[in-house]
Amino acid sequence: MLRFATWKIIAILGMTLAALLVVAPSMMSVPAYQALAERLPAWAKPPTIVLGLDLQGGSYVMLEVDRAAVLHTQVMNLRDDVRRILREEKVAITGGIGTQLRGVQLRVPEAADRAKILPKLRSLSAGFTGRMGGGQPLEVEESADGLVRVTVTDAGVTDKVRKAVDQSIEVIRRRVDALGTREPSIQREGDDRIIVQVPGLQDPEQLKTILGQTAKLEFRLVADPGQNPTEVEELEQADGSGKIGIEKQVMVQGEDLTDAQPGFDQQRSGEPVVNFRFNIRGAQKFGEVTSKNVGRLFAIVLDNKVISAPRILTPITGGSGQISGHFTVEQANNLSILLRAGALPAKLNIVEERTVGPGLGQDSIDAGKRAAYVGAGLVVVYMLITYGVFGVFANLALFVHIAFIFAGLVLLGSTLTLPGIAGIVLTIGMAVDSNVLIYERIREEQHAGRSILASLDAGFKRAFATIVDSNVTMFVAAAILYFLGSGPVRGFAVSLALGILTTIITAVTMTRMMIAIWYHYARPTRLPI
């Protein structure tokens, strides 16, 4: 018990020192930190603790893709597709194409006609890979009396919803970045949701406005040099390579684009390309423009930024074409996402919003700090008057324990929230529990007439099993809280869990080391406990 290897002592002191070093930058005042960060190279910039939105102020917005609206667009596109197939196959139907909530139906009286169009209708599903790798987006049914029904399946809608989320994330990221705030975070949540977190925003209304806008996609010609300046405007390029002159006249609207998918050039190089397709109106306009302007650059403008400006090589009259430009697979993928975002803007609803003003955030930090100082102070004094010199050891261990929690938060990049501070204050109360368990056990053993060394030894040994058992149960509660909780509550779970883990090191090993060193020098005849 009292023989402590030197390397162990060094290791514990080293860990403590490391923890303090990790925590130090977060404890600095903002100007002091900036002065330090400026003198260091970027890679050595010390990480600081990340404050949750409830502490630094900011907005948390959860958006949900409107599934019904996605389905509606899908049904409308399906109707167009069916119409095109009927025309291509020159099939006559009785009555029109009826649209329903989940699909379309049409009456094809001739069996031969049905045989012609059914494979075509089924091929609309081609190329679909559902989320689990199976399923069909469309279901084609044929009734005896010539009624053909095409229905969008759940898998089909979910697939579109997921794509809508992908493209919306791209669009939102661009817009939020334009706000110029620090470290916005935009994440997918489940199938149909997006969480946007923007810290330190002065005007949450502005954020909601830009989140609510639908993307605007336009196809416009790049201006020739010497063109009349009143017809031209300078637009930013999305890749950051400066501005470019674009004709003001919009040649084709994004809403006429029906699809854009990444693919590979099959005729020539096999390099990644983006395939796109227009509806009838779009195809006609696109054909006209490309016929008249072969050789010129045709700009694709999303939200007033030029995302690409390919050269028109040949007239594209069929309504579908290909953009190539030595893309990487990722670039082709991104471009097609952006094109789709402009073509099929998904309607997003705000289903949850939490905004904390910067003033309230600062108040919460102050309140949390005050509660932590007073709570720690009370516990420290109480331990001192109860256990005397052993209380000093417990308090030192408590100090290191808190340093470990903060270091853990910094290293994990975990967010400190107000409930997280509450969790830390709570672990202050609980951390000394391990010390109390040990000390009471030592007392008891001494009382039972054991020698000093035997009491210390038995105290630590016996209490340890209890400490492990009781902390495992608490840790389980914290872990479950982490996996099920959200935002601030997660912060609480992390603080609690970290506190439980570090207490094993600080309250058990560190205290034992301190007592061993103390015993070595003090040589007490009786334990003052």
Place this chain on the structure above:
Amino acid sequence: MKLLRLAPENTKFPFMRFRRVSYPFSALLSLISVVLFIFHGMNFGIDFAGGTVIELRAKSGTAEISTLRALSEKLELGEIEVQSFGNPADATLRFGLQAGGDAAQQAAVEKVRAAAGADYELRRVEVVGPRVSNELVQSGTLGVVLSIIAVLTYLWFRFEWQFAVGAVIATMHDLLLTVGFFSLTQLEFNTTSIAAILTIVGYSLNETVVVLDRIREMMRKYKKMPTAQMIDLSINAVLPRTIMTATTVFLALLSLVVFGGQVIRSFSLAMIWGIFVATYSSVFICSPMLIYLGLRNEDADKAQAPSPTKEPAKPEREPATSGDESTELAPVSAAPKTPSRGKKPPTKNSGRSKPKTA
């Protein structure tokens, strides 16, 4: 230096005897909690009920609650709750879900902003839609259930099954009483309250495990001691620690209640209630449960009868032990009639400690 001792030294409280009081008492409290929950209900915050909370601060002077109420009633957003707290310049508005879906929620916030924005700063705006609140209810309930199952499993592996059952019954008891506390005080019940409940579950199990650990140790050490006596001995041994830890956690929580601010006050208050209940249940609910569940087989309890050692082995011990198993329904008045009911602490001052606590 004279050190402070909160718990008296070497206590010999016959805790197990209290189970005839503590069980009906806890049953009554649990029943009251259920009744409160059903008929009085909980003050569900917007996390679970959906709706909007807006925290306002007057740009100058104090927040006029009556003006705010009159002003918000004009907006026709359904029932609006206007409250002041702490700082006189602050007030909160809370109103329920608006008819017309998520867009209507946003429109309602806009209305408030337009009406109050000139005189008040909107310091906090929280809007929770109906689908999200439903999910939060589900994940909250799931979390509590899962944690109980997980811990039950752990305890089952680590201890005898009786311990696990006792711990879970004690935890359920704490859970019920905490729900009753929320209902009685009408503290807002939100996601941080779920965090409080899970932490109480954790703390309660922590307490229980400390007691159970000692009981297990004593069980091995005193193979022949009657169960109730052995449990009493264990609880008395860990009593100083129980009191000490409850006090330190209480001090930390007290500081959170006083200084931690509005947002976590309901969390901290619930936690304080929780540590009291958890401490109580680990001693008075979980431990006696071991007797009822027959922690030791009858042989172990009976085996000691023919071997009177230096411990005060009363002749009635054997009937008392078996009587012990049937006391669940025995009238309380029967207790004082038999002055030596066998469950005495083994030491010489057993006679002294009894009247103290009877």
